[in-house]
Amino acid sequence: MATGKAAIFAQPNTPMEIQDLPIPDVEPGAILIKVTMANICGSDIHIFKGDQPMQKVPQVIGHEMMGKVEELGKDIKEDSNGLPLAKDDRVAYQYFYFCGRCYSCINGDRTGCIRLFRHNVDIGVHPHFSGAFAEYYYLRPNHFVFKVPDELPDEVVSPLNCALSQVLFGWHKIGLTAGDNVLIQGAGGLGLYAVAVAREMGASKIIVTEKRQDRLELAGAFGADHLINIDEYEKEGDRVKMVREVTGGRGCDVAMELTGNPAAVPEGLRMLRVFGKYMIIGSISPSHVANISLGRMVFSNLTMKGIGAYEPWAMPLAMDFLSKNKDKYPFEQIISHKYSLAEINDAIKDTMEGKVTRAAIVP
Numbered sequence: 001m002a003t004g005k006a007a008i009f010a011q012p013n014t015p016m017e018i019q020d021l022p023i024p025d026v027e028p029g030a031i032l033i034k035v036t037m038a039n040i041c042g043s044d045i046h047i048f049k050g051d052q053p054m055q056k057v058p059q060v061i062g063h064e065m066m067g068k069v070e071e072l073g074k075d076i077k078e079d080s081n082g083l084p085l086a087k088d089d090r091v092a093y094q095y096f097y098f099c100g101r102c103y104s105c106i107n108g109d110r111t112g113c114i115r116l117f118r119h120n121v122d123i124g125v126h127p128h129f130s131g132a133f134a135e136y137y138y139l140r141p142n143h144f145v146f147k148v149p150d151e152l153p154d155e156v157v158s159p160l161n162c163a164l165s166q167v168l169f170g171w172h173k174i175g176l177t178a179g180d181n182v183l184i185q186g187a188g189g190l191g192l193y194a195v196a197v198a199r200e201m202g203a204s205k206i207i208v209t210e211k212r213q214d215r216l217e218l219a220g221a222f223g224a225d226h227l228i229n230i231d232e233y234e235k236e237g238d239r240v241k242m243v244r245e246v247t248g249g250r251g252c253d254v255a256m257e258l259t260g261n262p263a264a265v266p267e268g269l270r271m272l273r274v275f276g277k278y279m280i281i282g283s284i285s286p287s288h289v290a291n292i293s294l295g296r297m298v299f300s301n302l303t304m305k306g307i308g309a310y311e312p313w314a315m316p317l318a319m320d321f322l323s324k325n326k327d328k329y330p331f332e333q334i335i336s337h338k339y340s341l342a343e344i345n346d347a348i349k350d351t352m353e354g355k356v357t358r359a360a361i362v363p
């Protein structure tokens, strides 16, 4: 029996072990992917630390990735955009599935699908490879897959299926329009993409708050106008004042939270203008609780929205965005460090210690 290697997540805060799993047979409509790059996203750290409700274990975690077509299931001849698809083609793909059989799915709000992430992830059962930190990934029938143009290297494309598509979709959903003053909290991988996408969508001023100076400077290279190191101001009120000054006293039109720190939410709401709109993406744990002023929500007429996935149309848009802007922004700097699959525990540790912008596993 042919096997492939996978890093197994058995319990929170415990190093993952590499195991051999059977390479699955490919059903009609499915695709077996040879993973070429898998990144450690902030969500993986939340899962690793046990912030998420207990995941079914043992399982293969990781979701931000890309790969090459290893084997196409019967009947698959094209990608989701109608381009011909063959063995060894480089592809990016969604890591979740719309069931088509729940109220959100039939209502056109598929990102709220109740079965989005609830497929069988038992490593002992076909298809075994259900996560990114492995040599293979099994794209189940009903997937969305997109061919990657040759001009975009793995380092630039691998964050597309999570970080980039998520923030691109997020700005659409919160209604960013040309001329808006924009606040982005957090300049990790998602924050950096959020800056460049907002810039290309016609934002006026882009303000970024972050505690790490090197990340802030990178945000500048991605098009941010005002960089606020939150450690340089003793009080939240001083940072709010700074944002008001930069926006002519008004506050920001739209904001996106990409820190994963609940304390960012009340602060970000104070930085909005009246009728401002706030998008939460970074704080994914149900145990994340924020202390927000409801009176401010009411009398400032604020809108607050959360989003945990994206529609497939975001992926080809994100791909075109990268092709068009690949020489304009330093996308290749987002993946700051590479590790082998055997080094996954080092990659997790370095990410938790803030030593990397985004760590990539090259299985």
Ligand SMILES: [Zn+2]
Residues within 6 Å of the ligand: 041, 042, 043, 044, 063, 064, 162, 163
């Ligand atoms: Zn992610």
Ligand SMILES: [Zn+2]
Residues within 6 Å of the ligand: 098, 099, 100, 101, 102, 103, 104, 105, 112, 113, 114, 115, 116
């Ligand atoms: Zn559904």
